[in-house]
Amino acid sequence: xxxxxxxxxxxxCVLFPPPVAxxxxxxxxxxxxxxxxxxxxxxxxxxxxxxxxENKELISIDIKDLSTNDQRFLRTTKVNEQLFxxxxxxxxxxxxxxxxxxxxxxxxxxxxxxxxxxxxxxxINDKLFKNLPPIYQKMAPRMVSHFEKIKIDDEAxxxxxxxxxxxxxxxxxxxxxxxxxxxxxxxxxxxxxxSAADQIALKPSWQRWLAAGGNSNQQQSNQQQQxxxxxxxxxxxxNTENIAQIKQxxxxxxxxxxxxxxxxxxWEVGLYPPAGSNSRPMSVVVPGRNSDQAANxxxxxxxxxxxxxxxKVRRK
Numbered sequence: 129x130x131x132x133x134x135x136x137x138x139x140x141c142v143l144f145p146p147p148v149a150x151x152x153x154x155x156x157x158x159x160x161x162x163x164x165x166x167x168x169x170x171x172x173x174x175x176x177x178x179x180x181x182e183n184k185e186l187i188s189i190d191i192k193d194l195s196t197n198d199q200r201f202l203r204t205t206k207v208n209e210q211l212f213x214x215x216x217x218x219x220x221x222x223x224x225x226x227x228x229x230x231x232x233x234x235x236x237x238x239x240x241x242x243x244x245x246x247x248x249x250x251x252i253n254d255k256l257f258k259n260l261p262p263i264y265q266k267m268a269p270r271m272v273s274h275f276e277k278i279k280i281d282d283e284a285x286x287x288x289x290x291x292x293x294x295x296x297x298x299x300x301x302x303x304x305x306x307x308x309x310x311x312x313x314x315x316x317x318x319x320x321x322x323s324a325a326d327q328i329a330l331k332p333s334w335q336r337w338l339a340a341g342g343n344s345n346q347q348q349s350n351q352q353q354q355x356x357x358x359x360x361x362x363x364x365x366x367n368t369e370n371i372a373q374i375k376q377x378x379x380x381x382x383x384x385x386x387x388x389x390x391x392x393x394x395w396e397v398g399l400y401p402p403a404g405s406n407s408r409p410m411s412v413v414v415p416g417r418n419s420d421q422a423a424n425x426x427x428x429x430x431x432x433x434x435x436x437x438x439x440k441v442r443r444k
Contacts, residue, residue, distance in 0.1 A: 152207070157195040158382050162394060163413055163441055171362040172202055175355065178362040178377060186366055186377045187411065188359065193382045218310060219364060223321045225270060229263055231307035231315075233364045235357035236337040239316050243272065244297040245290035250283060257283060264315060274320060275300050303338075305330075305360070325372035332376055332406045333359055339406075379410040383429070395422030398436030413441060 152169040156179065167179035167187070176188045191199060201207060220230045242253050250257035252268060260268070269280040272289060280289055290296050304319040319327065319334065333356050340352035359377050366374050384394065392415045401407035412429060416422035419438040427433060 160384050173358050187380050188377050189380045231309045233361050234306040234308050237306040238303045241302050242299045329372045335406045379408050381412045392417050394441040397426035397438050399433040402432045
């Protein structure tokens, strides 16, 4: 992961930052009008919308499952103007070492970092060390300390270490999160720098992002990684002081049937993945005469899952 500004390809996943209170709070409906949810719009891309419920839980719903009015709402000029108006909001992250990084999360990323000594001056990925932002001048020695298992505190220590390195150069593979600073430059923060609490919150999505990179279908792999990066941005942009307070974004699957005759109700059943699994928590909407029937129907759809909250969907 580079400590230098990185030119990235334009992502198909577009994040909109925290919405202005009021307009983004609304009642969302599914395409049949039977399923309704009061929630705040947090983010959306070309595939999914991320909403924050009143209890602060984040959920993701496929846009194609939303009502025509809701889909039209997402495209309105007023909505997008308000969303973009808050795009300058920055979040301050406190790293394990106590260093603070202020910026916007862009995506998960894997990059190589090359340290090199030329004419007595240190370059990191071909950028002069002295030209890096102060936060990364502090971070670079700690990165080398992490990989080399030696104590390096400053530029002088880096110079001494590089003098003894073969060819006065060393490359490290880094994995973590790409940040965009206030000036628009993008820098990588290795995952081992992220605080322990935030690492726990991000771990499932991070592992899914890594697993998607091993997919033999490159196009599908890119799409899966972009979606996980989208969820990362939505998770960090939600209205919370600490990402560790936000659980994984649950995927809501709408399995709806007509029930106007009143022969059964619709139930939203929360499902948690089996212990040790990195699958995403989800909620499914299923028909049933009571909560037990609904829970059993959900388990037939997802064998091995653990049942969470079960709630009746109110009729229109």
